[in-house]
Amino acid sequence: MRLADLLEFAWRVLRGYPARTLLILVAMGIGVAAVVAVSSIGEGARLYVISQFGSLGTHLVIVLPGRSETAGAMPGVLMGRTPRDLTIEDALALKRSPAIRRIAPLIVGAGDLRVGARVREGPVLGSTAEFVAIRHMEVAQGEFLPEGDPRHSQPVCVIGATVARELFPGRSALGEWVRIGDRRFRVLGVLAAQGESLGFNTDELVIVPLAAAQALFNTDALFRILVEAKSRDQIAAAKDDAEEIIRERHEGKRDVTVITQDAVLATFDRILRALTLAVGGLAAISLAVAGILIMNVMLISVTQRRGEIGLLKALGATGAQIGLAFITEAVLLGLGGAGLGLLVGKLGQLAIGHAYPSVPFTPPWWAVLAAPLTAIATAVLFAVAPARRAARLDPVRALSRR
């Protein structure tokens, strides 16, 4: 039997029993569509998190005070000592590393902002001129904090877009004075609206020079130090250098934690990938259900078409040919179901994407490949038993019934 004839024969069977064909196609299609849609949600979440991390800065290494490892029985408490603070000197020392491009020490606190009678409480950030470059922020009006020795400061500040709008409604904030706590700062610039990034809204921020923040919050301790490595390859070197330099300065004690953005990102990436695989796998169960449906419907079909099978044998068809005809039917059903499912899955993904435009929903390549392949493989696998039954049918008995 020629391949074209085999396909045509199977095609005519499928067209000859439209209800049965439609039923199987829908079952297969739902399975494939579920895998595609569900995994595209998972993949979308992953890409969303990656892009959010990317907006924090690139080649980022973060130095935090304190060691997040448990070593011994809380030595700090026993010896009556807490971990040493990070200081501006620590931060400046990091510039010695050839792997580090720039650094931005950070102090974070909350303060009351006053302009005339308007009061607004919000986060106040102390940092240096390099902060804006490391965090990939943009200044919409005016300019950012001036360069210079971070140990000395001018009474200036840069404010977020929301702060500017609320404290200076309908007028420019540039050059105006803002009172923070008991100090006055002149507004040098307004940040471009950036929106929320990992739960931190930069539009509500006020940034003052580091030394001013130290005075404002009466502390020398840095909240953390943002470090930008010179390139992606230098991230590891920058991390090692940062640890080493701080250890030297802290009398040989490793009392800081250095994390790289890549490491955090890789963790999220792993978790979300696993999640996507898991939900995709759950959706794939519906494919197995569709497979069982195919088997049952085909077994019924073999019984219904006994006469035809007997006739084909009388006309000279071998058992293998008849089995092959049933398998071909299943392959066509699998292909059709997979195509339908991919289409519906894609439409579903577009619909979800329309509802949540900020998340880049997209089915991962493996799902687009695996779902239809699984559908076809399932269809063939579950068609084997009916095909064998058909191939083995005794022609005399098959023909004796009408």
Place this chain on the structure above:
Amino acid sequence: MIRLHGIERVFHLGGEEVHALRSVTLEIGRGEYVSIMGPSGSGKSTLLNVVGLLDRPSAGRYELDDRDVTDLTDDEQARIRRERIGFVFQFFHLVPRLTAEQNIELPMVLAGIDPAARRARRARLLAEYGLETRARHRPDELSGGQCQRVAIARAMSMRPALILADEPTGNLDRQTGQEVIAVLERVHRDGGTLMLVTHDPEVGARARRRVRMVDGAVVSDERP
């Protein structure tokens, strides 16, 4: 052409042995026209199935064209059915979803004959059996006589040397039955060997050679 030596066919039904064929020995030459008659359950159809290689005898030897075909594998037997034997059944056994011409083409499709040759042979068969106007109709749009003509055209599509007809008129009225017999006899006149199972004495009497069976055994074999 056909040589049957001591063919037995035993069915096991609920622990009981039923002898459908008892030591049937029969020789049929090329181009003969043989009717097989007898009451229901006399083994006529079983004999036809054995000759048509649809059923295997429990004992005995069957030679077709001087070749022992008794112990051929299923696939080899399928090949012989395809190339040497044409079947005509009481209930036509047309594939309901296929048109008349597609039904006629079916054996050629199974044999893997290329489409151009199939089309030519199909057109000739449609003309020969007066089915040109019905070519694109499905079986449920055809009369019984037309259905049986389609079935005969299908049986002839591989130009078999042997035609086996099992009660070909059993499901037709008298008039149509006679037409169908006339068509089959034309096949025979063209050189085909025709074996016809029937329990209509009038139909059976037309054959030159008449075999009677009772209880699975051949009881008479009249020839001119």
